[in-house]
Amino acid sequence: MGTNLPRSTEANERLHRVIPGGAHTYAKGSDQYPEGMAPVISHGRGGHVWDVDGNEYVEYGAGLRAVSLGHAHPRVVEAVRGELEKGSNFIRPSIIEAEAAERFLENVPTADMVKFTKNGSDATTAAVRLARAATGRNLVAKCADHAFFSTDDWFIGTTPMNAGIPDETTEAVVSFPYGDLKAAEELLQRHDGEIACMILEAAAAVEPPPGYLQGLRELTTRHGVVLIFDEMITGFRWSAHGAQGLYGVTPDLSTFGKALGNGFAVSALAGKRELMELGGLRTDRERVFLLSTTHGAETHSLAAAMAVMDVYREEDVIGRLHALGDRLATGVREVAAGIGVGDHVVVRGRASNLVFGTLDEQGRPSQPYRTLFLRELIGGGVLGPSFVVSAALTEADIDKTIDVVAQACTVYRKALDANDPVPWMGGRPVQPVFRKHA
Structure with missing residues (x-):
């Protein structure tokens, strides 16, 4: 060549x-x-x-x-083509939004509700905002050994490319190492009552040590901390049901994307109903501005996601x-x-x-x-x-x-x-x- x-x-x-x-x-x-x-x-x-x-x-x-x-997978292309002539964005939800959400929750049965958006950063930041609102706490604990969570200030401010991000934004972020349950426990004890959520990939370059994810689940529950799994990669590479399905550990919130649309722009925030409804209309608590995107439910991207899930189910x-x-x-x-x-x-x-x-x-x-x-x-x-x-x-x-x-x-x-x-x-x-x- x-x-x-x-x-x-x-x-x-x-x-x-x-x-x-x-x-x-x-x-x-x-x-x-x-x-x-x-x-x-x-x-x-x-x-x-x-x-x-x-x-x-x-x-x-x-x-x-x-x-x-x-x-250009033929099943995905066919599904997208079938939606394009129907229009892609309306003044009210399209029925395909319900169909895609139901299909997703069948595929990820550990979640009760889901909201779609266009990229992973929006989904993870929405999860962090939801956790802060639900707990009334400010600190975010992120896994230090996982490379990327969001383009938003709370994460990018912790990287060397932190120009333009106020120090006070990243002062509300603490880190923990992957696979070390004792370190996680010490962090939660040191900031007891202050940490809103712990966010990590359930697995990345290395498999979780035996009992690690289960231990995190127990620790976060005990300390009233929201456990968030970033499943952008693991969601459709570890198993069709996510890493949470493979390892048998259910987080409070999880985020999916990347392979969900096989290249089309669609990502998802999923989780427990009591948390997700804080961004809805069926709650007595103070409302959370969760995800509200003009293009978040483009019909052809949701059709692509359903086609992808069909292929995973059948093959x-x-x-x-x-x-x-x-x-x-x-x-x-x-x-x-x-x-x-x-x-x-x-x-x-x-x-x-x-x-x-x-x-x-x-x-x-x-x-x-x-x-x-x-x-x-x-x-x-x-x-x-x-x-x-x-x-x-x-x-x-x-x-x-x-x-x-x-x-x-x-x-x-x-x-x-x-x-x-x-x-x-x-x-x-x-x-x-x-x-x-x-």
Whole structure:
């Protein structure tokens, strides 16, 4: 395939000229890719995408994990097309809003009510606001080991990109480590009567230690704290019923998104009726302005969500994601070990949600080595900042990826032997999203 992307280079310049950062999501920015190797996408189908230069790629992490069934899935496209001619937004709720909510609650039976919106940040912030209103408390406890919860001030103010956010906003946020029940208990005791909610992903790069989620459930109940599971990723990758269904622990509130619409904009806040009704019309308590979005219930996005849930119910999507991920993880580990970089190119996470790590000579995470690795992947026709699979990938796609990884590992070994990845980087290193200066 090569590394010459003239049309993508031109398109990136156009993007940066009219869009701050050159993308509408920081994680899609050109700074996340090697210099001169940030393809601009023309179209996608199934598990593949094509750039504006005409190059075809096996794609991972599609739509930042949003497209779990593959691009332009026929069932989803058909459902969306069927709604488009009926109109997409009215002065009163459409009947599809009730149908989609009922379908969602059948799929996630641990919740009593659901409210749809367009993105995950709105849903998680609504959960935090609801918890504060229900408890009359101000502090939010967030898991320190989980990368992202919201674009809103309460979370972004805790990252290095906190410009424009008042200190008092983030002074109301405290953190706790994942998997350490004693640390959670100490935090709740230290701020007894002050914490409104604890928010975390039920699982991420590592599985929850035995008894951890159950222990959190007991602790938060005892201290009157609202337990929130961010299921944006786990919701349709760990199980079709969410991580809460898989692990058998019911939070008070939970948020879903990403794969819920297979790329269409729909997310959800779900939870216990007594909490959710605070944002409704059937409560005697002070009302909460929960979620009120002009486009929150666009009919075609809700149709997409129902189609996705139908596919999950009728097909073993979760099983396929895990089978593909297992094949990929095993193959990558084998070739990395065979080439002598098994301690440097590492694969982590659940099979349905794999990420890779690139470690330097001392075993430390390295952006220069990540740059080298991504450069070789893209040049070999594999695009993705992770190894997160979609169900549309084939065994042949996985095998091709393993072959490309083997080529990348050969270059990686040369860089390790030289104690210098720079000659193979092709320019500046890729950057972390959260950083103080561009």
